[in-house]
Amino acid sequence: MSATPHDTVGRDTTGDAIPGGYRIHMMLCAGTDCAGRGSYRVKEALEREITRHGLSHEVAIGMSGCRGHCGQGPVMVVNPGEIVYQGLSEHDVPRLVQEHVLQGRPLQERVHTLPPQTGTVPLISEIGFFGKQRLLVLRNRGIIDPEVIDDYIVRDGYRALSTALSTMTPEEVIQELIASGLRGRGGGGFPTGIKWKTCREAPGHPKYIVCNADEGDPGAYMDRTIIECDPHAVLEGMAIAGYAIGARKGYVYIRNEYPLARECLEKAIADAREYGLLGENIFDRGFDFEVSIHRGAGAFVCGESSALMASMEGRPGEPRAKYIHTVEHGLWDRPTNLNNVETYANVPPIILRGAQWFTSIGTGDVSENPWGGSKGTKVFSLVGKVHNTGLVEVPMGITLREIVFDIGGGIPKGKKFKAVQTGGPSGGVIPEELLDLPVDFDQLTRVGSMMGSGGMIVMDETDCMVDIARYFIDFLIGESCGKCLPCREGLTQISTLLNDICNGEADEHTITLLEELSNTVKECSLCALGGSAPNPVLSTLRYFRDEYEAHVREKRCPAGVCKALITYSIDPARCTGCTLCARNCPQDAISGENKKPHSIAVDLCIKCGICRDVCPHDAVIVH
Amino acid sequence: MKQPLANQVYDTPLDEIMDRWKRDSSYLIEMLQDVQEHYRHIPEEAARRLSEELDVPLNRVFHIATFYKGFTLEPRGKYPIAVCTGTACHVKGGSRILENVMRELGVEREGQATQDLLFSVESVRCLGCCGLAPVVTVAGEVHGDTSTVKTLKIVEELRKHAQSS
Incomplete structure (x- = not known):
């Protein structure tokens, strides 16, 4: 498919005049990752250096x-x-200003380079990581300053809301959404337009709009990033939903672990209110809409609609039986429309450019049946054992191989790809033989995983699949609300069985029992958390049964992870006797003379792995 | 456990917190968050007073305070250490760092503080900066691409700093 100028990465400012009459415009990333690596320190250093050269006006x-x-x-x-x-530090700043600003040539050693080295300085669109992406939801990322509402407005911000209010009836907005085939990006994949329609038609007033920003899946941070880089897109989507459904009040339920995103959203709400884009009589069309923020308190289960709403009412977040729908009886028992951050951010482009345009991207056919395909794009957090970790937005239908190898740049340190995990704790692993699978809601479900909110964790040969299953089950034990028995007790028993396997205390029977119990928990739990909880076990069993069997039959962990089944030793051929391991060993289990190969006393070793972390020569090996 | 801080709870912070949320019991979770932030835990006296003032059964206050991971009933250390054990951090050794740091600081269970109350160690399920994995936060500051050894170095520096001041 050909990219139109609107959604080609970074098309925006090339050749355009830089606003404010400046000669050069530098945009540093303020996301949590870059800030954690010191982007604000670089910014301050740049400002000092630019001022020192008297170039502040340029x-x-x-x-x-x-x-x-x-x-x-x-x-x-x-x-x-x-x-x-990339990889900037404040020490690079003087040279960067000297080269780029004064000499007019990029500072080569910090420019993103293409592998293999081409010697040229690439444009964004030439970099593999960016080139295969298609940005709809993240259309403004890195282009606008999220804290400046004018930046958003310049890029067609709030024009979709104005179009909806002035030229469309609420029913027409809903019809457009249904025709677009947009499905919920929080993981469920329920058609958004149908949900809006049900909520609009549900009896009861007032109605509420809720945005789920309680991004609980470990290894996923799409929603945080969307809010941090384009908060107004979410607010605009919510306001359009309010108009379509007949609600005047919206809430964003956001994780307390995301302070930066919350501040960003608070500022966006205040600015939008000041501009009259939220509040009373928006665009003089007699439509009122307010948004306020609710902080979560750390409970994964609050991603479930009824639990989230219980939490918003100040109660413990325990789900209730699913036959009462929150679109009819939600917050304060009123009809409530709950969508995820990314879903709302998809709404403005659909209204502005039409359902037909949206359906041109993605898989399947949604003209008859809104479940008939997956349209648009999906944002994934591509993390784990992959070169380019980060946030990517790709058209539905792209293959996993393209995501992991073309965008992600493959597996680091020459290791072998093993699996990619999608769907968070409710999802599953996808093995190498399915790498050419087109990514959409239905394909991922078919192979025993799920789309989920968009976490995509790449694993290599050193990751043990039994350990991964145990990791997710332990996560879910901690997050299970405890209301229904299959989830509360079943998961604990599954964990016991998995521990037995990892500790080498299991037999063939354990695997059978594990499978049976997993199916029981899946069938009998009250909500989706329990219902999908055994997925990590079932999918690892489906694709990596041999690994389970190695643990059980040979008492061996092929990936070298399960502590009870491994031993650490030092390869004398590689060890240079630098003594680093011996100095860091908490057990004093490593001995050896300076500049001579060291050895580990197996009886003292507690397998903490510190020696392996610190060894500069990869001489510590695990059997 | 002996109840510390009883007098402190009755001074203004709690009233201020309740007033901030208009003494509306539907904001109980928000109030508890502010209490947690201020006292570094939910003191029993604070829970009792919230229950009385907002006319909410005490068992509900404790139900909430123990249901959500963001609340603790025992004080955290002055410098709380949170080791991310999100999936990306797990595959890059985050869980091992947690285990090692707990062992080296003599902390037996998550959420517990060291004897000098300087540090407490707990895991956190994904901080949402998976590109930095493995991640540890110490007193709110994010440290990416970290390891057991690097984390223990930060601990040593903070301990020295605390002893000298």
Whole structure:
């Protein structure tokens, strides 16, 4: 498919005049990852250096939302020319200003380079990581300053809301959404338009709009990034939903672990209110809409609709039986429309550019049946054992191979790909033989995983699949609300069985029991948390049964992870006797003379792995 | 456990917190979050007073305070250490860091503080900066691409700093 100018990455500022009469525009990433790597320190250093050269009137320095290239931060894009710098530190600043600003040539050693080295400085669209992406939801990432509402407005911000209010009836908005085939991005994949229609038609007033930003899946941070790089897109989507459904009040339920996103959203709400884009009589069309924020308190189960609403009412977040739908009896027992952050962010482009345009991207046919395909794009957090960790937005139907190898750049340290895990604790693993699977809601479900909210964790040969299953089950034990028995007790028993396997205390029978119990928990749990909880076990059993069997039959962990089944030793051929391991060993289990190969006393070793972490020569080996 | 801080609970912070949320019991979770932030845990006296003032059964306050992971009933350390055990961090050794740091600081269970109350160690399920994995936060500051050894170095520095001041 050909990319139109609107959604080609980074098309925006090349050749365009830089606003404010500046000669050079530098945008540093302010996302949590880059900030953690010191992007604000780089910004301050740049400002000092630019001022020192008396160039403040020529060079503008700003912060942008996340560009998604999180593994290489801090990232900075400089215009004109869309030059991408990565891995910057404040020490690079004097040379960067000298080269780029004064001499007019990029500072080569910090420019993103293409493997294999081509010697040229690539544009964003030439970098594999960016090139295969298609940005709808993240259309403004790295281009606008998320804290400046005017930046959003300049890029057609709030025009979809104005179009909806002035030229469309609420029913027409809903019809457009149904025709677009947009399905819930929080994981369920329920058609958004149908949900809106049900909520609009449900009796009871007032109605509420809720945005689920309680991003609980470990290894996923799409929603945080969307809010941090384009908060107004979410607010605009919510306001359009309010108009379509007949609600005047919206809430964003956001994780307390995301302070930066919350601040960003608070500012966006205040600014939108000041501009009259939220509040009373928006665009003089007699439509009122307010948004406020609710902080979560740390409970994965609150991603479930009825639990989330219980939590918003100030109660423990325990789900209730599913036959009462929250679209009819939700918050305060009123009809409530709950969508995920990414779903709302998809709404403005659909209204502006039409359902037909949206259905041109993605898989299947939704003209008759809204479940007939997966349209649009999906944002994934591509993390784990992959070169380019970060946030990517790809058209539905792209293959896993393209995501992991073309965008992600493959597996680091020459290791072998083993599996990719999608769908968080409710999802499953997908093995190498299915790498050419087109990614959409139905295909992922078919192979025993699920789309989920968009976490995509790449694993290599050193990751033990039994350990991964145990990891997710233990996660879910901690997060199970405890209301229904299959989930509360069943998961604990599954964990016991998995522990037995990892500790080498299991037999063939354990695997059978594990399978049976998993199916029982899946069938009998009250809500989706319990119903999908055994998925990590069932999918690892489906594709990596041999690994389970190695643990059981040979008492061996092929990936070298399960502590009871491994031993650490030092390869004398590689050890240089630098003594680093011996000095860091908490058990004093490593001995040896300076500059001579060391050895580990197996009886003292507690297998903490510190020696392996610190060894500069990869001489510590695990059997 | 002996009840510390009883007098402190009755001074203004709690009233301020309740007023901030208009003494509306539907904001109980928000209030508890502010209490947690202020006292670094939910003191029993604070829970009792919230129950009385907002006319909410005490068992519901405790149900909430123990249901959500963000609340603790025992004080966290001055410098709380949170080791991310999200999936990306797990595959890059986060769970091992948690185990090692707990062992080295003599902390037996998650959420517990060291004897000098300087540090407490707990796991957190994904901080949402998976590109930095493995991640540890110490007193709210994010440390990416970390390891057991790097984390223990930060602990040592903070301990020295605390002893000298």
